[in-house]
Amino acid sequence: MTDPLQPPVKKNPQKRTVSPTRPPESRSRAALGLTAAAAEGRFALQCCAECGAVQYPPRDACCACLSVALDWRDVSPKGQLIAETRIRATTSLYFRDRLPWRTGTVQLDVGPSVICHVHGECEKGARVELWNRLDRAGQGVLIAVPEERTPNMQDDPQLRAMTSDPKHRRVLITDGRAPNAPALTKALLAAGAASVFLGEGETWRPYPERTALEALGVEFLPLDVTDTSSVNRMASEYGGKVDILINNARFLRPGGVLARGDTGFARDEIEVNYLGLMRLAQAFGPAMCGRTGDGVNSAVAWVNILAATSLSNSPEMGCFSASQAAARALSQSLRGEFRTSGLRVMNVYVGPTEDDWHQPLPPPKVAPGALARDVVSGLRNGLEDVYCGDVAKDMSLKFARDPKVLERELTMGGET
């Protein structure tokens, strides 16, 4: 069994913080299919549409019939660990700091044999499951894990290097007033987070959930994502203590362009949902990027909670969703900008949520607890894209299948 990960000791202030390093990033275009599946935590391999062969590693043509009709399909991740070894010397800066590193070969039930990373609990010859995870370079890699879950398996150093596990890490949730703040806080503390900081704007305005938050033992930090000076001040003081940042700040009012007739709320939506994210990234991003190699509680993930309608808009929440689309586009830039450090951007797409502004909408709606659960599991699995709730999952499937069809469905004029 994996030894439980111990909380980090206090840092020696005379020692230099370990600079970020990362595993090799280069991949063929064909191989990026694995990364795309890993971003959502799926195990997918190339399957030939003509002869049905399942192949690995990814190629441009089928290894059995030379067809180029290769679809990435979710397949069974089960197999047998037929060989394993420990690497004890390497020229890779990333792996040098993490030796020894276990690798092996898994014979998959669906056909291919795969050279992969190997979890410490996998015995040679044992039945295993392959997890497709993003490594610190943000590329999909395969790690063999035991078929049966074990209590501390997340603490395996090789697996932990691929995930954004909140255990022993310090989390900043940017908006303590948001309806999901109590559920997020509880879920993160239950997942072993060392501490939760809650951003709190406009302390002159009371809110009922504060008492419950106080009881959870969080630390409140004055932070308003629309106020550059407050964001900068907080990053100056706490930027080096934030290992996971969850941006749940959101301004939302219903209505499309014509329903509103002015740009007032739209400005607030852009200020909070788009520029707020930018301010946070400019203030907290550099410190977090500098601490991705900082041991047990290294900086590991940046989480954006976005509306699923950021993928494709509809007029009921048209102006709000446009600001969400802007935030989504910005998150893609941030992924690129954070990439060299290994800091992961995880976007959590949610459908209508259980709150005041969605009160007139029919179910299904995402409850705060369900969102919190998906945020934590997304972090534990090191995901980049999480679709929370049936509406978001459905939208992501439609978006992947045909964005224009989805757009047309969301922009019906209604029968007259």
Add this chain to the structure above:
Amino acid sequence: MTALANLAAALAGGDVEVIDLTHTLDPDFPVIVLPPEFGQCARFRMEEISAYDHRGPGWKWHNISMSEHTGTHFDAPCHWVSGRDLPQSAVDEIPVDRFVGPVVVIDCSAQSAQDPDFLMTPAHIEAWETEHDRIPEDAWVLMRSDWSKKSGAAYLNMADDGPHSPGPSPEAIRFLIEERNILGFGTETVGTDAGQGMHLSPPYPAHFLLHGAGKYGLQCLCGLDRLPPTGAILMAAPLKIRNGTGSPLRVLALVEKDSA
């Protein structure tokens, strides 16, 4: 000596002091809170354009944004529906001589300390006049509550049933307009009305009645405890905003030394 030469000499000699009645424009200063489906008052915000750096090596400057009604601010008659059709009802149209005038201060700080929902009535005003003098025409009347000494949540004093802060009763405002023909009315609280002013009749009586009569409002004032009950001069000139319904401003008072 002319009047202004006398004033200049008094200012230079310290016989007349200039008092600042203005809060600092700060991003975290409270603003009025309305039900969230309504449009909201923008908070004060400041973004650096450059700070002697690559964005402008030799200079520092900011872009600022806010509502007309953020921080210490002036309310023009067109701020309220009752004053919308009056002439000279926007800040750019008001004659500038209206921005400088005598000011009287009615001290309600003791009552406000006792009762956050304290309402100033005509009886309070008449009692004040008995002690001091009749309020002159075209004077600013400021209601001192010492509320400006509160900060954070205590300033708005918001509860589940709305904010709780002192203000004038509808009858007091009617009295000041109809019996005393004042220039305007000012407070230390976030608005000219009491925190619970929406439950009075008419709702928000200070706003409705003052602006309907072409009078002005000042709110979020501070330092009223440094003003004498009578005898000071108030200077409150809003920015000249086309069709502006109000404006943040620097409110100053000229006070004779040791008169407060």
